[in-house]
Amino acid sequence: MAGLCLWIVESTFFSTLLFTCRNIVGYAFSNSKEVVDYVADISYLLCLSFILDGFTAVLNGVARGCGWQHIGALISVVAYYLVGAPVGVYLAFSLEWNGKGLWCGVMVGSAVQATILAFVTASINWKEQAEKARKRIVSTENGLA
Template sequence: MFNARVANELGAGNPRAARISVYAVMTLTVLEAIMISSTLFACQHVFGYIFSNEKDVVDYVTNMAPLLCLSVILDSLHVVLSGIVRGCGWQKVGAYVNLVAFYLCGIPIAAALGFWVQLRGKGLWIGIQIGAFCQTALLTLITSCTN
């Protein structure tokens, strides 16, 4: 429960300890995301066999593997950054960031790519990843501007 650690340090009047905790968890998160994504990317040609033995399914999963790797990285980062925002007591800010990133940016782009541009599942996933990138970027901006 990282957000509790940040909240406890801030509540105790130790902003320096809270900042060190943020640096530590972000370093661990980046390392973990890179390891998992690298493993998934390296295994992308055999990863599809978990789901099916059909060649078309395996090829589609192989084609989608880079998006899965990006998803792992972005999800790891925005979960930690959301915890930082909650730990600072800015739940409303996190809700607004989520609203803007996904409902005003990610979902419309996903719908356009998936249905209008005819990218189907890949377009839907690209749009959601754009929303996740927007959320991560906004939360990174908020966290980095926090004193």
């Protein structure tokens, strides 16, 4: 819950900051008006990325904390390589959305990853996880680890 609360504060703050400064941020990359305008144009996608990436980071942390790194890795592969990349390629090249299409593919991958991880996290038996953690602490204190 602490991670989710921090995610909400962080994503709200930085998304608001980026969207508010969308016409300025592009100057960090280039002095070209075309680049600055393009960054301003895709700023809403970047804001959504902050939100989705923060959420998936928290949920991936939960999976790692439970010792389920393999599940998190598998979900990442499925979400980004089997779903997000094909969607991005289709949007970028078939629909000619170019960079926006590729970014949308990444966003779709993040959304799929977040959705699957949310289901995994919701299905965790927290009492069982707490008991496993307690046993690890006791075995470490007794020098058994």
